[in-house]
Amino acid sequence: MSSPVPQVRSRMPRIAEAPSRLAGSRLRTSAVERARLTVVPRTRAQAARMPFVALVSLMLLGGVVGLLLFNTSMQQSSFAATALEGQATTLAARQQGLQMELDRLRDPQRIAAAAQRLGMVQACTPAFLRLGTGTVTGRPCAADGSARFRITPPTPVKPAALDPAPHVVRVTAPPAANTSGDTGDGAAGNGDAGDRKNQQQHQQHQQQQQQTRR
Amino acid sequence: MRQTRPPRGSRRGSPQLRLRMGFVVIAMVLSVFGARLVQLQGLDPNSYAAMASAEGLVEVDLPAERGDILDRNGKPLAGSVDGLMVVADPQMTSDKAPELARFLYHRLDVDYVDTLKKLREQGSRFEYIARRVPAAKATAVVAAAEHAGFEGLGTRRDPLRDYPAGDVAANLIGFMGTDEPLAGLERTFDRQLAGTDGSARYEVGGGNRIPLGESTVTDPVDGRDLRTTIDLDLQWYTQRVLGQTVQDARGDSGFAVVMDSRTGELLSVADYPTFDANEPTKSPKADLGSRAMQDVYEPGSVEKVLTVSSLMDLGLVTPRTKIAVPPQLQREDRPINDWFTHGTIHLTLAGVIAKSSNIGTVLAADKFEQGQLYDYLHAFGLGQRTDIGVRGETQGLLPDGSAWTHQMQDRIAFGQSLSVNGVQMAAAVNTIANGGVRVSPSLVEGEATTDEGEVVGTDTATKRRVISTQAARDTMRMMERVVDPDVGVAPGAAIPGYRVAGKTGTAQRVGAECGCYDGTFTVSFAGFAPADDPRFTVYVVVQNPRNGGGGGSVGGPAFAKIMSYALQRYAVPPTGTRPSRLPVEW
Numbered sequence: 070m071s072s073p074v075p076q077v078r079s080r081m082p083r084i085a086e087a088p089s090r091l092a093g094s095r096l097r098t099s100a101v102e103r104a105r106l107t108v109v110p111r112t113r114a115q116a117a118r119m120p121f122v123a124l125v126s127l128m129l130l131g132g133v134v135g136l137l138l139f140n141t142s143m144q145q146s147s148f149a150a151t152a153l154e155g156q157a158t159t160l161a162a163r164q165q166g167l168q169m170e171l172d173r174l175r176d177p178q179r180i181a182a183a184a185q186r187l188g189m190v191q192a193c194t195p196a197f198l199r200l201g202t203g204t205v206t207g208r209p210c211a212a213d214g215s216a217r218f219r220i221t222p223p224t225p226v227k228p229a230a231l232d233p234a235p236h237v238v239r240v241t242a243p244p245a246a247n248t249s250g251d252t253g254d255g256a257a258g259n260g261d262a263g264d265r266k267n268q269q270q271h272q273q274h275q276q277q278q279q280q281t282r283r
Numbered sequence: 284m285r286q287t288r289p290p291r292g293s294r295r296g297s298p299q300l301r302l303r304m305g306f307v308v309i310a311m312v313l314s315v316f317g318a319r320l321v322q323l324q325g326l327d328p329n330s331y332a333a334m335a336s337a338e339g340l341v342e343v344d345l346p347a348e349r350g351d352i353l354d355r356n357g358k359p360l361a362g363s364v365d366g367l368m369v370v371a372d373p374q375m376t377s378d379k380a381p382e383l384a385r386f387l388y389h390r391l392d393v394d395y396v397d398t399l400k401k402l403r404e405q406g407s408r409f410e411y412i413a414r415r416v417p418a419a420k421a422t423a424v425v426a427a428a429e430h431a432g433f434e435g436l437g438t439r440r441d442p443l444r445d446y447p448a449g450d451v452a453a454n455l456i457g458f459m460g461t462d463e464p465l466a467g468l469e470r471t472f473d474r475q476l477a478g479t480d481g482s483a484r485y486e487v488g489g490g491n492r493i494p495l496g497e498s499t500v501t502d503p504v505d506g507r508d509l510r511t512t513i514d515l516d517l518q519w520y521t522q523r524v525l526g527q528t529v530q531d532a533r534g535d536s537g538f539a540v541v542m543d544s545r546t547g548e549l550l551s552v553a554d555y556p557t558f559d560a561n562e563p564t565k566s567p568k569a570d571l572g573s574r575a576m577q578d579v580y581e582p583g584s585v586e587k588v589l590t591v592s593s594l595m596d597l598g599l600v601t602p603r604t605k606i607a608v609p610p611q612l613q614r615e616d617r618p619i620n621d622w623f624t625h626g627t628i629h630l631t632l633a634g635v636i637a638k639s640s641n642i643g644t645v646l647a648a649d650k651f652e653q654g655q656l657y658d659y660l661h662a663f664g665l666g667q668r669t670d671i672g673v674r675g676e677t678q679g680l681l682p683d684g685s686a687w688t689h690q691m692q693d694r695i696a697f698g699q700s701l702s703v704n705g706v707q708m709a710a711a712v713n714t715i716a717n718g719g720v721r722v723s724p725s726l727v728e729g730e731a732t733t734d735e736g737e738v739v740g741t742d743t744a745t746k747r748r749v750i751s752t753q754a755a756r757d758t759m760r761m762m763e764r765v766v767d768p769d770v771g772v773a774p775g776a777a778i779p780g781y782r783v784a785g786k787t788g789t790a791q792r793v794g795a796e797c798g799c800y801d802g803t804f805t806v807s808f809a810g811f812a813p814a815d816d817p818r819f820t821v822y823v824v825v826q827n828p829r830n831g832g833g834g835g836s837v838g839g840p841a842f843a844k845i846m847s848y849a850l851q852r853y854a855v856p857p858t859g860t861r862p863s864r865l866p867v868e869w
Contacts, residue, residue, distance in 0.1 A: 165417075172448075
C-alpha cells in the first residue's frame with residue numbers, strides 16, 4: 070500500500086528537472102517554481118471500529134444460533150424419523166397381516182369347503198361352448214353330485230382302547246303311575262312294590278346321612 | 284536479584300519457603316494425575332473405551348427377509364411374514380419376574396417356568412421370550428405389558444414363515460425349524476431363499492437416533508423368490524383326489540404326478556399321506572418327505588408301453604402283430620402267468636396292451652437282441668435321477684451288464700425286477716405323449732442352484748429323441764384301447780368326449796422284511812390326453828390297496844378326475860378326431 074508512493078516521490082523531480090537542462094535559466098526557475106511538488110501528509114482514514122466488531126459478533130452469534138437451530142432441526146427430524154419408522158412398522162405389519170388373511174381366504178381348501186356348503190358339486194366332464202358359433206365341444210352332462218368329492222380326510226379310526234363299545238344298559242321303563250283301570254291290578258301292584266322299594270332306599274339313605282353327621 | 288529480608292512479624296514464613304511448599308503440593312497433585320493417566324491409558328485403555336462407547340450405542344441385527352416359494356402363477360406356497368421376537372432384559376425384569384411371567388404365559392402362550400427362569404437370568408441383558416410372533420400381536424403384548432407397569436420387554440424383527448395352503452405341496456416345499464430349514468425346497472434352495480443378514484450400529488438417546496452420532500448400517504440383502512412349476516389349485520385338487528382314492532382303496536400310501544407333456548413342467552406332485560407345513564411335528568416322520576421321489580417301487584404293467592414302443596422303434600413289431608398267448612409260459616425254472624386266467628388266446632400287440640398280458644409282452648420282447656431293451660429303458664430315463672431339485676431322490680434300479688439275464692429281461696419287459704421313482708416313470712411315459720422325445724421334467728421355473736451346486740430348472744431342461752414319431756404314435760393308438768369300455772381293462776379312466784391314452788399297472792410289491800414279493804400290490808395308471816395332441820401326462824400310484832382293486836379300477840378313476848380338472852382348468856377342448864379302432868384279437 071505504501072510502496073508506490075516513494076517511487077512517485079523520487080521520480081517527480083527528475084521529470085521536472087529534465088527539461089531544465091535544455092531550456093534557459095529564466096524559464097527554468099519559474100517552471101521549477103511551478104512544478105515543485107510538496108509532500109502531502111498522508112491522510113489515514115481511521116475506520117470506525119464499532120461496525121466491524123458488531124459485524125463479527127453478529128456473524129459469530131448468527132453462526133452459533135444457526136448451528137443450534139440446525140442441530141435442533143436435525144434432532145427434530147430424528148424424532149420424526151423414529152415416529153415415522155414406528156408408523157411404517159405398524160403399517161407394514163398390518164399389511165402383512167392382511168396379506169396373510171388374503172392368502173388364507175384364497176386357500177383352495179377354504180373355497181372348496183365354502184362351495185360345498187353352498188351345495189355346489191363337481192362338473193362331470195369338461196365341455197366347451199364356443200360363443201362365436203354357439204357350438205358345444207366335448208360331451209356335456211348334468212352334474213348330479215352323485216360322486217361325492219371328499220375334501221377333508223375322514224376322522225381317523227381310534228384304537229379300541231380309546232374307543233370302547235358303548236355300554237348299553239337296558240332298562241324296562243316303569244309303567245306310568247296313573248294307568249287306565251283295564252291294565253289293572255298287576256301294574257298297580259308293581260307300582261306299589263317299586264314305590265315301597267324306593268321308600269326303603271330313601272330311608273336307608275337318610276340313615277346313612279345321619280350316621281355321617283354323627 | 285537481591286535477597287530481601289522477610290518482613291518483621293510475618294507469620295506466614297519466608298516466601299521462598301512458601302513457594303517451595305506450593306511447588307511440592309502442585310507436584311504431588313500432578314503426580315496423582317499422572318498416575319491416574321497411566322492407569323487409564325497405559326494399563327487397560329480398551330475396556331474403558333468400550334465402556335464409553337457402549338453407553339448409548341445400540342447394535343442390532345437386520346435379518347434379511349426370506350424369499351417366497353411361489354407357484355407357477357405367483358401365488359405363495361410359502362411366504363415370509365414380518366414377525367417379531369419378544370425379548371427381555373433380565374436386569375429390568377427380575378424384580379417382577381413372577382407377575383410378568385404369568386402375564387406372558389396368558390398373552391403369548393409361553394411356558395411359565397421357562398419364562399420365569401429367563402426373566403431372572405443373572406448377568407444377562409438379553410433373553411428371547413417368544414420367537415416368530417406376528418408383528419401386530421407382539422407389539423400389542425409389549426404395549427400392554429408397559430401399560431401394566433412391567434419394564435424391560437422389547438421386540439426385534441424376526442421373519443415368520445407361513446404356508447398359506449397348509450398341506451398343499453408340503454411334500455415338496457418342506458418346512459422350517461426355529462432357525463434353519465429342515466426339509467424340501469426350503470433346504471435345497473436355502474442359499475437363494477435366505478439372503479444375507481445385515482446389521483446396524485448407532486447411538487441412541489431417549490429412544491431416538493442421535494444425529495451425527497456414530498452410525499454404521501449394513502443393509503440386509505433379502506432372499507430371492509423361488510418360483511416353481513407347481514399349479515397351486517391343481518396341486519390341491521390332485522392331493523384331495525389322491526387322498527380319497529387311497530382312503531377308499533384302503534391303501535398304505537399313494538402319489539400322483541401331473542406333467543405338462545410338451546415342456547416337462549411338473550404341475551403337480553402329490554403325496555398321500557402328507558403333512559401340514561405349518562405344523563410338521565404333528566405328522567409322523569415318514570410322511571414328511573415326497574414318496575413320489577424318494578421311494579422305489581416296481582412299475583408293473585405301465586412299463587409294457589416302454590417295451591412295446593422300443594420294439595416298434597426297432598421295426599420288429601406293429602400294433603397288428605399277431606401273438607398266440609398260451610395260458611402259461613414256462614421260462615427257465617419259473618412260469619409266467621397273466622393276471623386273468625385264459626386258454627390260448629389270439630391277441631394282436633394292441634390287444635396285449637389293452638388286456639395287459641404279461642405272456643404276450645414277453646413273447647414280443649423275445650425279438651430284442653441282447654442289451655437293446657436296456658439301452659431303450661436307459662434312454663427313457665430309468666435308472667437315473669431326474670434331478671429336479673427334490674432332496675433324497677432315488678435313482679431307481681435298472682439292472683445292467685452281468686445282472687441282466689434273459690430271465691430278468693422277461694420280467695423287466697412287463698415291469699418287474701426293475702424299480703423306479705414316480706417322476707422318473709411319469710417322464711418316461713410322457714416321452715410317448717411327446718412324440719418320442721423325452722423332455723426332462725422340471726419343478727423350478729427358470730433356474731436355481733441346489734445346495735449341492737447343481738443348476739436345475741426349466742432353463743436347463745433337455746430334450747432327446749428316444750423313439751421315432753411313428754413308434755410313439757402307434758403306441759399311443761394301442762394305449763387308447765386300454766380305456767375302451769369294450770376291449771380295455773380301464774374303462775374308468777375314460778373321459779367322455781376326449782381321446783385318452785393310458786396304461787394300467789398292477790405290480791407285486793417287495794416287502795421290506797423278506798426282500799421278496801410279499802403278496803401286496805402297487806397299482807397304478809399312467810396316461811395322457813388328448814391322445815392325438817397330448818397336453819398333460821398324469822400318473823397315479825397307490826401302494827397296497829386292500830380292496831382288491833387293480834390299476835384300472837383304483838388308478839383309472841383317479842386319473843380321469845385329475846385329467847378332467849386339468850383339461851378344464853387349462854381350457855383344452857377335445858380334438859374331435861375319432862379314437863383308434865385297432866383290432867385286439869385275430
